[in-house]
Amino acid sequence: MKYKHLFGPVVSRRLGISLGVDIVPYKYCSLNCVYCEVSKTTHQTLKRKEYIPIEEITAELDDFLASMPNLDYITFSGAGEPTLNSGLGEIIKYIQSHYSQYKLALITNSTLLSDPQVRQEILPCDLILPSLDAVSDKGFDEVNRPDAKLKAQDLIDGLIQLRKEYRGQLWLEVFIVPGLNDHLEEIELLREALVHIKPDIVQINSLDRPGAEEWVEPAIYPALEEIKSILQESNDLKIEIIARTLLDNIITPTESEILPQLTKLIKQDEYSKEELAKSLGVHVNEISKLLQHLSQSDSITAKRKKRGTFYKWKQ
Numbered sequence: 001m002k003y004k005h006l007f008g009p010v011v012s013r014r015l016g017i018s019l020g021v022d023i024v025p026y027k028y029c030s031l032n033c034v035y036c037e038v039s040k041t042t043h044q045t046l047k048r049k050e051y052i053p054i055e056e057i058t059a060e061l062d063d064f065l066a067s068m069p070n071l072d073y074i075t076f077s078g079a080g081e082p083t084l085n086s087g088l089g090e091i092i093k094y095i096q097s098h099y100s101q102y103k104l105a106l107i108t109n110s111t112l113l114s115d116p117q118v119r120q121e122i123l124p125c126d127l128i129l130p131s132l133d134a135v136s137d138k139g140f141d142e143v144n145r146p147d148a149k150l151k152a153q154d155l156i157d158g159l160i161q162l163r164k165e166y167r168g169q170l171w172l173e174v175f176i177v178p179g180l181n182d183h184l185e186e187i188e189l190l191r192e193a194l195v196h197i198k199p200d201i202v203q204i205n206s207l208d209r210p211g212a213e214e215w216v217e218p219a220i221y222p223a224l225e226e227i228k229s230i231l232q233e234s235n236d237l238k239i240e241i242i243a244r245t246l247l248d249n250i251i252t253p254t255e256s257e258i259l260p261q262l263t264k265l266i267k268q269d270e271y272s273k274e275e276l277a278k279s280l281g282v283h284v285n286e287i288s289k290l291l292q293h294l295s296q297s298d299s300i301t302a303k304r305k306k307r308g309t310f311y312k313w314k315q
């Protein structure tokens with residue numbers, strides 16, 4: 001079976017061996033983050049509905065999990081915001097009732113956590129990885145470019161309420177964009193918010209692959225260390241910097257089968273991630289990881305155009 005909504009399993013520094021489940025169409029999101037490593041948001045919305053039928057998702061899961069693969073997590077993530085799919089709760093219940101041996105993780109931008117229904121649906125997950133990049137509305141607007149109805153406080157309130165109701169692990173990601181949310185005032189506001197959110201871990205991240213906007217640059221490591229130090233003041237939270245490691249460059253057997261085909265294409269011409277995903281019949285997240293692998297080995301070039309970023313083999 002060709003999978004439209006599953007990707008991986010991928011090997012990641014945070015989740016080990018993880019099967020990705022993408023339950024919204026490509027780039028349907030409530031935010032349009034300047035740093036997004038997938039691409040700019042094309043359909044910005046806060047409306048929940050069954051964007052992809054539950055039966056499509058469960059059929060692919062049944063086919064893939066029939067062989068009882070070794071997984072650390074089944075993870076709801078992808079190229080959009082998974083909580084936008086109103087069928088998320090039913091999919092979680094299906095996996096729990098049919099494949100209870102697998103742990104469930106959810107990667108979310110936190111924008112719908114103020115909705116009690118959303119929180120109720122995701123409580124069975126073993127691990128939730130929400131994000132909060134800015135506490136001030138100015139920082140939130142500049143970094144995340146939210147739907148006009150959203151305010152930073154909506155995310156904070158949702159996270160605080162989730163922590164009160166949720167008994168699993170809560171790992172909060174903070175993505176640092178130099179010049180936007182790395183100044184002292186913003187970091188101090190974030191520190192105050194963390195006291196109330198009470199995540200199990202705070203993970204500080206920065207740019208690894210090209211972001212949605214060309215001008216976004218990665219933060220230097222000493223700056224991330226300083227941010228960690230400020231956030232650590234007056235609280236006992238576990239805070240870590242999730243820097244890129246060799247583990248990120250591990251290619252799974254499935255990915256190694258795709259890599260020669262991808263290499264052949266970009267040796268012939270330049271392609272965007274979306275074009276490569278369509279040509280090879282795989283999820284754009286898998287293409288993104290393979291392009292990162294080739295970039296780290298200095299094998300390809302990336303050229304930004306109005307239509308997106310295009311990749312080509314170095315001559």
